[in-house]
Amino acid sequence: KQEVTQIPAALSVPEGENLVLNCSFTDSAIYNLQWFRQDPGKGLTSLLLIQSSQREQTSGRLNASLDKSSGRSTLYIAASQPGDSATYLCAVSGNTPLVFGKGTRLSVIA
Amino acid sequence: GAVVSQHPSRVICKSGTSVKIECRSLDFQATTMFWYRQFPKQSLMLMATSNEGSKATYEQGVEKDKFLINHASLTLSTLTVTSAHPEDSSFYICSASSPTIAGGADEQFFGPGTRLTVL
Numbered sequence: 001k002q003e004v005t006q007i008p009a010a011l012s013v014p015e016g017e018n019l020v021l022n023c024s025f026t027d028s029a030i031y032n033l034q035w036f037r038q039d040p041g042k043g044l045t046s047l048l049l050i051q052s053s054q055r056e057q058t059s060g061r062l063n064a065s066l067d068k069s070s071g072r073s074t075l076y077i078a079a080s081q082p083g084d085s086a087t088y089l090c091a092v093s094g095n096t097p098l099v100f101g102k103g104t105r106l107s108v109i110a
Numbered sequence: 111g112a113v114v115s116q117h118p119s120r121v122i123c124k125s126g127t128s129v130k131i132e133c134r135s136l137d138f139q140a141t142t143m144f145w146y147r148q149f150p151k152q153s154l155m156l157m158a159t160s161n162e163g164s165k166a167t168y169e170q171g172v173e174k175d176k177f178l179i180n181h182a183s184l185t186l187s188t189l190t191v192t193s194a195h196p197e198d199s200s201f202y203i204c205s206a207s208s209p210t211i212a213g214g215a216d217e218q219f220f221g222p223g224t225r226l227t228v229l
Binding site: 004032034036041042043044045046049089091097098099100101102103 | 151
């Protein structure tokens with residue numbers, strides 16, 4: 001059974017700092033991995049999708065990497081801003097439907 | 111593109127009533143739709159997967175008679191919570207996918223969610 005773990009559960013950083021969010025998964029037989037952002041009481045916004053054959057994806061200040069063999073992904077956020085404050089969810093798809101981690105709650109302090 | 115809407119955004123009802131939540135793909139035809147629920151500070155848990163015109167596939171532990179799912183068209187799926195009780199209070203989120211749009215059938219696009227409160 002696929003399990004997704006995200007560390008840390010919560011993170012507070014000053015504005016402008018670069019940061020890394022971690023995601024690990026137990027079954028490396030995945031089709032893809034997605035990073036989402038969720039604001040309080042809201043739905044999910046897809047940030048980046050990495051296919052199983054890819055190593056990383058970049059969008060603006062965000063960079064996500066995937067190491068399928070070790071079951072790990074990282075989301076790198078450069079020059080963090082208060083508007084980046086949200087919960088970041090990692091999810092993997094494979095033989096089972098999309099499985100989510102519990103998320104990392106990020107607070108960027110101005 | 112790939113926008114998914116949900117209605118209502120929030121609903122409050124009395125215990126014992128039934129509540130219907132709609133999920134629509136606005137600019138694409140969704141061959142598959144998914145329903146999730148999320149408890150506070152918890153992750154999303156998949157409840158069921160539905161393909162247009164066929165019965166939904168429910169995840170283990172989800173009561174199909176309590177959570178009725180209808181995927182009547184390629185742009186609409188509904189979730190009906192029958193005889194709702196306070197323990198059904200949760201955030202319900204739908205998603206949709208299609209093999210014809212970016213990311214193919216493996217990418218899901220999520221709705222904004224519906225907050226259900228059962229008194």
